Amino acid sequence: MELEFFTPVNAELAEIAGNKLRSSLRIHLEDKAFPDLDGVKIAFFGVLEDRLDEEPTGEPFNFDDIRREFYNLYPGNWHLPMADLGDIQKGETVEDTFFAVQSAVNVCLKKGIIPVILGGSEDLVYAQYRAYDGVEQMVNLVNIDSKFDLGDADKPISNRSYVGKIVVTKPYNLFNYSSLGYQTYFNSQDEIELMDRLFFDAYRLGEVTGDITVIEPVMRDANLVSLDLGAISGGALGNYRLKSPNGFDGKEICALSRYAGISDKVSSFGVYEYTARLNFPASRMLIAQILWYFVEGVNFRKNENTISSKKEFIRYQVPIDDEILVFYKSPVSGRWWIEIPFISPVSNKLKRHTLLPCTQGDYLDACNQIIPERWYKTKRKNEI
Template structure:
């Protein structure tokens, strides 16, 4: 297996791991060490991957960082009743240039996803989402990204890419593989009106912090439809994290970000999960502990995945048809999980990207709204995007 780019987990972390109880995660997962090299990954389902790259952070001033505290926190947790094998493949170090790091990350993710291994990327700056997205170029025709962030990160795509402008590159750079982009937890005062308008114009989805905090379940369908989930730790409120990590007095709390991580894990489509903008400091136990718990909940979710989206067999689902303003809306409800989908019709006369009836994850509330003669917003945006 060609993983030349990976450096082993540091000995100091392994020494710490030796002192842990036999039942902890650190004793259960396969670890890339200096002594034993890269572990065998044929039966592995989830791979942890550190990326020590932060040079495209707009506030970068030359500082180095490591992920040792996150690993110590993660290894010390006790696993659930899990059946998936997990490996920690170590770190991708900074390349000669940022592009070198991007290439290493893109190549590594591509290899893992082709082997049906889900990478959990723990990184420096969030622009690493771009090579994560590019890893899918040869894997699938259209990609859905969910960004858990207080900002949209659209930026000016004409300028060199930074951690606050990578989404502009994702949208505008060829090949055009992006189908849907959704932001969870955005805060209006951190985004210009032009960016908010552009998100609407492109029929992308955005969930304000207030909406998410009021009802966390509204983000489950969009995560169920995602291939890539990217979390910016600056989406967290300041009271949840360490001194250097503090960004805004408002944001998601620890419970909400762990619920989002679990939803991402449960999704049958999510095949890579990234946590970015980590900034270690002396009082670091809190942030590293929270990231470890996010990873734990994501892995927990993966272990509870249920194949409930097989609509070829009629006994797997119930079908509901409603009429909204002369538009027939068709809903499906899984018998196994009671999760809901809505059908997006295929338009014959339009050379659309999907070429078939597409089922879009939705909520029970969307069905109730349709019964009350209100078109669900997710359906409307997906339908419009199909017409483009």
């Protein structure tokens, strides 16, 4: 780990006693050795960067109060070692900060550690994504946000245009982008149509809150997840002066965080758009609980590697028109997958038969001759 990237955690925070979460963490403290990362499964760190925020507050911020709330929570029945690496300060340039974040995440991925990033502006997702260069063949990004953040890829990157940069910038590692909780009035019709043309997934806020379980398969297929705190309602964050009264409530956002944690594929998680405007007791506690639920999810992973476990799954074949859809069900967890076929004459992006997470409802729809939309989109992306 590149130690020079990290400044240590405030020593006062380490004084929390008792059987709180603090006792379960290996913390980077001043005048102490950098924590031993052998066996660590989850590593937290903050990134104090917000210079590409399109609506900057100009006020300094830090994560000490969030850490205090998180350290003071009681752990669940957990057994996975965790570490707090400290903070990455602003570099001389934003590109320097990006390099530090990309390097830190990349090292964590290679060590089998899940990095959990607390960030300022959400353009940091670009650095989180670039850490997968050379690590994964293709990656899926899930963003919990009220906006798509596609922006104009021809303009400089910002916290509202980083997805566009991800799409158009080499190396092209992105296979799928899923937006959870978007609010139509915050997104132009051009962007909504572009999401459709790119065969990306977009779930409106009402669709997710109406039945939050619909996003479980989406999270199960994600490699990296980002959460924009602007997706949460102002009331849930304890600040009614924030712009949007609509958004996820505390229970819903924690459920989404737990889904991200319990996914066997999610290998990095970021919580972004923290500013001085969110330094309220309810905001800090909610963010701490979001982190808590992600950790709980990781601790309850089923470790159902879809390649090695496939032979244990129950297989179902459903003929639809000229297609035969192949579904699999895990006898252990009861979760479902649908097979995306390998297309040999085509430059197949996934290079092999792939199991796409789905729901039992998708299987039942297929039995009624309705092709699942996510299967169709994934198959079309694979053919392009």
